[in-house]
Amino acid sequence: MATFKETAQAYEPKQTLNIADLDRVNLSFPMEDRVGTDTEGKDFNYKVMVANNQEYRVPNTVLEEVKKILELKPDVKFVKVTKTGSGLATRYSVKVSQ
DSSP states (O other), X not given: OOOHHHHHHHOOOOOOEXXXXXXXXXXXXXXXXXXXXXXXXXXXEEEXXXXXXXXXXXXXXXXXXXXXXXXHOTTOOEEEEEEESOGGXXXXXXXXXX
16 A cells, blocks of 8 residues: 555646647547636636547637638548647647548
8 A cells, every 4th residue: 555655656647638738639529518617706607628538728719710621621530739838828729630
C-alpha cells in the first residue's frame, strides 16, 4: 500500500487540454458538454472533445471555423487547429488535415 507521501508525489491534477494541443483533430471523436466555475463563482458552459481518454477544450470559434470548412467540403475527416496569443487575445485557425 502506498504512503501518503508517495501518493502525493505521484499525484497529477486533472486538467483539460486544448484542442490545439493535438497534431490533428479527428472530426468523428465524441464531444461532451461541461460546466465550469469562473473566478467570480459563476458557472459557464464549454465543450470538450474526448480523445485517448483525455479531454480537449473546444472553443466556440473553432466550432465556427470547422462549420465553415464543412459547408465547403463536407467530406473532411481531419483538421489541424493552431493557437496564437493568450487570454482574451487568443486566436485560433483551422486548416484541413490529411
